[in-house]
Amino acid sequence: xxxxxxxxxxxxxxxxxxxxxxxxxxxxxxxxxxxxxxxxxxxxxxxxxxxxxxxxxxxxxxxxxxxxxxxxxxxxxxxxxxxxxxxxxxxxxxxxxxxxxxxxxxxxxxxxxxxxxxxxxxxxxxxxxxxxxxxxxxxxxxxxxxxxxxxxxxxxxxxxxxxxxxxxxxxxxxxxxxxxxxxxxxxxxxxxxxxxxxxxxxxxxxxxxxxxxxxxxxxxxxxxxxxxxxxxxxxxxxxxxxxxxxxxxxxxxxxxxxxxxxxxxxxxxxxxxxxxxxxxxxxxxxxxxxxxxxxxxxxxxxxxxxxxxxxxxxxxxxxxxxxxxxxxxxxxxxxxxxxxxxxxxxxxxxxxxx
Amino acid sequence: xxxxxxxxxxxxxxxxxxxxxxxxxxxxxxxxxxxxxxxxxxxxxxxxxxxxxxxxxxxxxxxxxxxxxxxxxxxxxxxxxxxxxxxxxxxxxxxxxxxxxxxxxxxxxxxxxxxxxxxxxxxxxxxxxxxxxxxxxxxxxxxxxxxxxxxxxxxxxxxxxxxxxxxxxxxxxxxxxxxxxxxxxxxxxxxxxxxxxxxxxxxxxxxxxxxxxxxxxxxxxxxxxxxxxxxxxxxxxxxxxxxxxxxxxxxxxxxxxxxxxxxxxxxxxxxxxxxxxxxxxxxxxxxxxxxxxxxxxxxxxxxxxxxxxxxxxxxxxxxxxxxxxxxxxxxxxxxxxxxxxxxxxxxxxxxxxx
Numbered sequence: 056x057x058x059x060x061x062x063x064x065x066x067x068x069x070x071x072x073x074x075x076x077x078x079x080x081x082x083x084x085x086x087x088x089x090x091x092x093x094x095x096x097x098x099x100x101x102x103x104x105x106x107x108x109x110x111x112x113x114x115x116x117x118x119x120x121x122x123x124x125x126x127x128x129x130x131x132x133x134x135x136x137x138x139x140x141x142x143x144x145x146x147x148x149x150x151x152x153x154x155x156x157x158x159x160x161x162x163x164x165x166x167x168x169x170x171x172x173x174x175x176x177x178x179x180x181x182x183x184x185x186x187x188x189x190x191x192x193x194x195x196x197x198x199x200x201x202x203x204x205x206x207x208x209x210x211x212x213x214x215x216x217x218x219x220x221x222x223x224x225x226x227x228x229x230x231x232x233x234x235x236x237x238x239x240x241x242x243x244x245x246x247x248x249x250x251x252x253x254x255x256x257x258x259x260x261x262x263x264x265x266x267x268x269x270x271x272x273x274x275x276x277x278x279x280x281x282x283x284x285x286x287x288x289x290x291x292x293x294x295x296x297x298x299x300x301x302x303x304x305x306x307x308x309x310x311x312x313x314x315x316x317x318x319x320x321x322x323x324x325x326x327x328x329x330x331x332x333x334x335x336x337x338x339x340x341x342x343x344x345x346x347x348x349x350x351x352x353x354x355x356x357x358x359x360x361x362x363x364x365x366x367x368x369x370x371x372x373x374x375x376x377x378x379x380x381x382x383x384x385x386x387x388x389x390x391x392x393x394x395x396x397x398x399x400x401x402x403x404x405x406x407x408x409x
Numbered sequence: 410x411x412x413x414x415x416x417x418x419x420x421x422x423x424x425x426x427x428x429x430x431x432x433x434x435x436x437x438x439x440x441x442x443x444x445x446x447x448x449x450x451x452x453x454x455x456x457x458x459x460x461x462x463x464x465x466x467x468x469x470x471x472x473x474x475x476x477x478x479x480x481x482x483x484x485x486x487x488x489x490x491x492x493x494x495x496x497x498x499x500x501x502x503x504x505x506x507x508x509x510x511x512x513x514x515x516x517x518x519x520x521x522x523x524x525x526x527x528x529x530x531x532x533x534x535x536x537x538x539x540x541x542x543x544x545x546x547x548x549x550x551x552x553x554x555x556x557x558x559x560x561x562x563x564x565x566x567x568x569x570x571x572x573x574x575x576x577x578x579x580x581x582x583x584x585x586x587x588x589x590x591x592x593x594x595x596x597x598x599x600x601x602x603x604x605x606x607x608x609x610x611x612x613x614x615x616x617x618x619x620x621x622x623x624x625x626x627x628x629x630x631x632x633x634x635x636x637x638x639x640x641x642x643x644x645x646x647x648x649x650x651x652x653x654x655x656x657x658x659x660x661x662x663x664x665x666x667x668x669x670x671x672x673x674x675x676x677x678x679x680x681x682x683x684x685x686x687x688x689x690x691x692x693x694x695x696x697x698x699x700x701x702x703x704x705x706x707x708x709x710x711x712x713x714x715x716x717x718x719x720x721x722x723x724x725x726x727x728x729x730x731x732x733x734x735x736x737x738x739x740x741x742x743x744x745x746x747x748x749x750x751x752x753x754x755x756x757x758x759x760x761x762x763x
Contacts, residue, residue: 171613183696183760191613220612227613233603234614238621240668241595243675244653248646249587250678258574259525259545259581260588260682266620267592268682271675279669282657292602293654299598300647303636314594315633321597321625324604328614328622342537350714352723356707366706369725406537 058083059210060113062106062138064128066093068174069144070119071182073215074102079184080214085113096179112136115207118143121277122284126154133161140201142168142208146231147284148195148224162199166208167224169193170217171235177274188216195224232288237296239270239278240289246271338367338385342406343398345382352382355403362397364390412437413564414467416460416492418482420447422528423498424473425536427569428456433538434568439464450533466490469561472497475631476638480508487515494555496522496562500585501638502549502578516553520562521578523547524571525589531628542570549578586642591650593624593632594643600625692721692739696760697752699736706736709757716751718744 059082063074066088074097077084084103088094094105116138118128122145129141141164145151148167156162172190174181192212196205212219222230246268249257282289299320302313345351352371359366368385386394391407398405413436417428420442428451431438438457442448448459470492472482476499483495495518499505502521510516526544528535546566550559566573576584600622603611636643653674656667699705706725713720722739740748745761752759 171615173615185696185698185760190615193613218612222610226610230606230610230613233606234611234618237602238599238617240654240657240671241599242617242621243672244650245592245595246676246678246682247653247671247674248591248649248678249682250674251649252584252587254681256576256580256584257588257682258572259547259584261525261527261544263592263596263624264588265682266623267596268675268679269620270617271672271679273672273675275669275672275676278672279667282668289657293657295602295605296598297651297654299601300594300651303594303643303647313633314636315629317594317601318597318625318627318629318632320601320604321622321627322600322629324600324602325622325625327608328600328603328611328619342539344539348719350711352720353707353710353714356710357704360704360707365702369706369723371723406539 059115061085061211062087062113062116062132063103063119064088064116064132065119065144066090066097066102066179067119068177068179068181068186069170069172070117071097071100071102071179072172072184072186073117073119073144073170073211075100075182075184076187076215077211078103082214085110093179097182100179100182102179102182108135108137113138114140115211116141117211121145121280122147122151123280125151126158126160129155129160129165130158133164139164140204140207141165142194142204142211144168144170145284146171146235146281148193148227150228150284152195152197152224162197163201164204166200166204167195167197168208168212169195169227169231170212170215171231172217177277185216187212190217191220192217193227194219194221195227196221197224228285228288229291232285232292236282236285236289237292239273240282240293241296242268242270243273243278339388339391339407341384341386341391341394341398343382343384344404344406355382355398355401358397358401359384359394362393364394364397413469415439415565416441416467416470416486417457417473418442418470418486419473419498420444420451420456420533421473422531422533422535422540423524423526424471425451425454425456425533426526426538426540427471427473427498427524427565429454429536429538430541430569431565432457436568437467439467447533451536454533454536456533456536462489462491467492468494469565470495471565475499475634476501476505477634479505480512480514483509483514483519484512487518493518494558494561495519496548496558496565498522498524499638500525500589500635502547502581504582504638506549506551506578516551517555518558520554520558521549521551522562522566523549523581523585524566524569525585526571531631539570541566544571545574546571547581548573548575549581550575551578582639582642583645586639586646590636590639590643591646593627594636594647595650596622596624597627597632693742693745693761695738695740695745695748695752697736697738698758698760709736709752709755712751712755713738713748716747718748718751 062085063070074084085106086097086103087106120128125143125145170187170192172187366384370383395405416439417424428438439460440451440457441460479497479499524541524546526541720738724737749759
């Protein structure tokens with residue numbers, strides 16, 4: 056049986072990660088990019104080999120290019136008969152579909168797709184074969200989409216370890232506007248607002264602000280493309296956000312009960328969000344103070360493991376100026392005492408979050 | 410030498426954490442609360458003993474009560490001569506100062522203070538002696554504040570391991586509006602907006618939304634009190650946020666370059682924020698896939714430690730449905746290869762984030 060053959064167009068974070076995963080799954084993978092250096096890096100990382108046009112038509116082409124480039128890339132790839140089936144990775148779908156149709160692409164061989172994963176910073180160098188494992192991979196077929204295009208795009212998603220979610224392009228864009236594009240704009244806007252503060256004032260910032268601005272390290276050009284490609288839905292999501300915030304602003308007079316209502320609605324929304332599957336299992340957290348030296352965390356985890364306690368999740372908080380850190384360990388409810396006892400025996404200070 | 414004597418009024422997360430820290434530092438600590446059950450829990454946690462009014466005047470009283478309750482609590486404590494000096498923990502300062510002055514409190518014996526730390530959920534049960542370690546502890550003295558009040562409030566902050574930051578009340582409130590109150594409202598509003606989505610749509614949500622809504626699990630009544638106590642500054646911060654977002658909304662037509670500008674300004678703001686001191690040292694991250702079974706993470710860390718590599722930070726990403734997890738380890742730049750080699754020798758798959 057010959058290996059399935061794929062061409063990945065675009066050796067950025069997404070394309071290279073897909074290429075890595077397909078290579079690990081035994082596919083014959085080629086990579087192309089307008090930047091030869093990106094292709095060389097991807098090849099060095101083990102993400103396949105540079106595209107050789109003379110090698111013939113491949114089974115599936117993944118167009119891992121920015122939203123505004125999908126239609127043109129698809130048209131060119133189809134005209135050159137580079138592959139038999141195609142999918143893309145764009146995080147906006149309806150506009151890309153319209154552009155592909157308008158520019159004369161063959162809609163039967165193309166599955167509009169969106170693997171929902173990423174990292175704050177892009178580029179082939181940040182690629183990981185595991186990037187999509189257990190993450191959603193949206194497929195947005197149209198009536199024209201052939202069963203062959205569907206089958207190959209599903210194979211790619213499954214080879215990457217992703218969970219296929221099928222929904223139409225409009226619904227996809229509406230959901231992404233709320234769960235991805237709006238959070239990005241808020242993180243960017245919040246980080247931008249903090250620039251009004253002086254450097255010394257930022258010493259008062261805590262973990263909340265850090266979490267809320269993590270996404271703000273994103274690529275301006277890519278996000279301009281994404282938001283422009285989903286402008287109506289992003290606008291609608293922003294309107295909803297303004298409506299929520301409008302009750303406490305902009306007059307500057309915040310009425311207590313309205314803020315309480317907003318925070319309570321936020322409680323409800325937060326409670327509905329899928330968390331890590333493990334976290335949803337109502338884990339118990341125990342905090343342990345450990346000296347900050349090589350092997351100390353390992354010794355703690357060994358002691359905990361020896362006590363028969365499985366650590367389900369772990370957070371590490373370094374104290375910047377002291378020679379120790381705070382480790383938060385999540386265990387099955389009922390295992391806290393065994394964990395604390397094991398930590399105590401080893402000379403660590405354990406604090407169950409009662 | 411007799412131990413310093415403190416009374417903590419309010420056995421919530423903040424008060425109980427301060428009480429725990431002072432106890433560990435050898436203070437004689439009493440705790441009071443309008444809820445006797447909270448006092449009993451705090452005492453059981455080792456946070457001192459229930460307040461005995463007949464025990465006489467203490468050196469310092471910490472009023473760990475909500476912002477709107479500070480002035481009344483201070484007045485009562487001063488009239489009953491419960492302590493010689495006082496501080497509070499309110500996250501808004503100017504309004505509390507005005508209320509204390511208007512209600513006839515003695516401003517000389519009181520240091521307006523704000524230990525800047527917390528957890529998503531409150532209550533004595535979540536208290537930790539380490540809660541304030543290396544976190545900022547704002548002191549906002551007025552011209553009236555006595556040197557004795559300053560000295561005792563500093564002693565409390567230092568006993569908790571905190572870093573004293575002195576600034577006036579107005580500046581404090583302006584900074585907190587941006588670094589704390591605005592992020593809270595945004596997290597709540599974003600989480601509230603997600604309620605328009607159907608349950609199945611939330612499967613498309615990623616880590617970005619999770620980070621951006623973590624604060625949304627906050628207490629409505631407490632935050633209503635905080636925002637009401639800092640209404641003008643929160644309003645001003647919201648105006649700035651609206652101005653940032655206003656360039657991409659509400660028309661629904663997002664102009665690419667404006668979004669790019671917003672994201673770029675966010676890049677700049679994010680880059681200025683203090684991160685964990687270690688993270689700011691430009692650590693190198695390596696991802697390692699480990700089987701999800703007891704002791705496996707410990708074995709990996711031991712192998713890494715044996716190779717002489719110190720793990721500076723660690724993030725754990727469980728895959729919900731597979732028997733393994735992804736561990737991201739941060740090491741000093743230059744140590745990635747040694748880490749990867751150690752992992753490879755142990756049979757793990759390591760991915761340096763090149």
